[in-house]
Amino acid sequence: MxxxxxxxxxxxxxxxxxxxxxxxxxxxxxxxxxxxxxxxxxxxxxxxxxxxxxxxxxxxxxxxxxxxxxxxxxxxxxxxxxxxxxxxxxxxxxxxxxxxxxxxxxxxxxxxxxxxxxxxxxxxxxxxxxxxxxxxxxxxxxxxxxxxxxxxxRAAEIERLAEAARAEDSAIAFLRERISLLRRDIAKMIATGLEEAIHADWEELHRQLLSLAERYARNLARAELDALADELGILAEEVGSLLKARAKDGKMSGNDASNERHLQNQTTDARDIDHGLREGGAETPLPKNPDRGAAGVDSSEPSPAANPAAGEMRAASRVYPLSMAVAACPDIVDYAKGGAIGDWADFQAAAAIVRPALGVSPDAWARALEVLGEHDAAIVIAAILQRGDEIKSAGGYLRILTAKAEQGAFSVGPLLMTLLRRRASKPVVFRQASG
Incomplete structure (x- = not known):
């Protein structure tokens, strides 16, 4: 040699x-x-x-x-x-x-x-x-x-460095998974807090989530990812403590039902709709609950029509952030005046334009407004527009959701989260409304 x-x-x-x-x-x-x-x-x-x-x-x-x-x-x-x-x-x-x-x-x-x-x-x-x-x-x-x-x-040195690189990549992958899970968990907990009408500054918590989510990028170093994961963990603990406190109180639902039942069979996916609706057939009525009257409403509970004040109170307890609604249903912005949604009035005006275009009858729309309220009815219309390729009968879908809401078995919170999860390939970031 x-x-x-x-x-x-x-x-x-x-x-x-x-x-x-x-x-x-x-x-x-x-x-x-x-x-x-x-x-x-x-x-x-x-x-x-x-x-x-x-x-x-x-x-x-x-x-x-x-x-x-x-x-x-x-x-x-x-x-x-x-x-x-x-x-x-x-x-x-x-x-x-x-x-x-x-x-x-x-x-x-x-x-x-x-x-x-x-x-x-x-x-x-x-x-x-x-x-x-x-x-x-x-x-x-x-x-x-x-x-x-x-x-x-240098073979031994190269193998040692490769092992160190693999350990670093594994640690970074773990941090990215943790950040993704924390973003998802916080978003869902915020939606649950809104759904259950828990008293808290949900708008501020949502802004904190938005601020942290915007910092996430593919080129972040391990130290930056570690710091971001820790901050998200603190926010998750803060939001989770609010839900735990409500769970300990035994108040599981934000509706006005006298027995406070927490129903899980909420229709939030078009696949839950009867096959006849997908094929554009006749609207399929919901099966009647034997404990309820002919209208499908518990006779012991006053309907929103019979008690407008109760209906308004229920609608007021379920006001979701406008930015969340726009993030879940971005297609509605195309129908807004000036191409921007600045407040709930703009959102509802856009929904009023979309409603006849989807083929929703005035009668179905009037019933939805009566039961759901203006905000939630507009959100449902925006959701139908967002998933228009899956829903063959928009009017039938709206009638089913209205009937379920009348029974206390539907609210728009899970519907919004379903649409947000469909956009999970991108970071969970709520688009801010203009204005």
Whole structure:
């Protein structure tokens, strides 16, 4: 094995990094003595790919290294060398460019130099700078090109760095999962708090969630992700404590039913609608509850029509943030005057334009306004518009939801969250209403 320093041809200078790479390879060969040190070149290359940031190389430079490794005839890279030039590859720039997927000559030279600078290969230049091998009796006597021995000498280091990179990636993936879960949990808890009419500043909590969600990006470092996850965790604890306090009080629902039943069979997905509605058939009435009257309403409970004050109180207890409604149903903005929704009046005006376009009859709309209230009825219309490709009979869907709301089995909170979850491929960010 060559023990003296090899210097580059021409005007290229000899750097200390080149010296360090050659010394490291020589020292490694000296430590191993006659014992053969063998590494699998492609497994080593995979580890090198994982540790590229820690080593200081790039994916383009690794593409050149991959091409260099492909010129070595064996899968195993072994040290010490029994013959001079055993780990030296000597392709021409043209052949190397072809195996590097047609990389331009200037780019190829730049990445070869970067591989030398980080100590992954050594230049073994001939007196005239050409790359070739001198053979004697069919065996290589001397070779001039790129020496791959530093890869063998640094194999343990590369594996260690790859393991560290994998641990870092795993930690970052865990933090991203935690952030996604916290965003989802906080959004759902805020919706539940609104649904249950729990006394709290939900608008401020929503603004805090919005502010934290806007900080999330794909290029955040681990420390930034860790800080964001901690802040979201604090917000989740704050919102969760409000729900836990209400649960301990035993008040599970925000409706005015005398027995405070918490019904879970809320229709929030178009798949829950009878097949006849999907095919545009006749509207299917809800099955009557044997404990209720012919109108499907518990006779012990006054209907909204019989008690307008109770209906207004129930509607007032279920006012959701306008920004949440717009984020769940962004298509409604296209029907707003001036192309923007600044307040609930704009939202309701847009819903009034959409309603006849969807084929909802005046009678169904009047009934929805009577039972749901102006805000919730407008939200349902916006939701039907948002999922128009799934709902064949908008009027039938509205009548079903109105009937369920009259029974206390439907509210728009879960409907909004269903639509927000459908947009979960993007960060959970509520679009602010203008104004």
């Amino acid at each position: 060559q023990t003296h320093l090899s210097t580059p041809f021409g005007r290229r200078p000899l750097s200390l990094a080149m010296v360090a790479a050659q010394v490291s390879a020589c020292d490694f060969a000296g430590r191993t003595g006659d014992a053969e040190s063998v590494v699998h070149k492609w497994r080593l290359f995979r580890a090198l790919t994982e540790a590229k940031v820690l080593i200081g190389t790039t994916d383009r430079a690794l593409a050149v290294l991959h091409a260099l490794l492909s010129f070595h005839p064996e899968t195993a890279l072994a040290l010490p060398r029994t013959e001079e030039g055993l780990l030296v590859v000597f392709p021409s720039n043209k052949e190397l460019s072809i195996r590097a997927h047609g990389m331009a000559p200037s780019t190829l030279r730049r990445h070869l130099a970067s591989l030398v600078d980080v100590g992954l290969i050594i230049r073994r230049d001939s007196p005239n700078g050409k790359r070739f091998a001198r053979r004697r009796c069919g065996k290589i006597d001397a070779a001039f090109g790129f020496d791959l021995s530093p890869l063998v000498a």
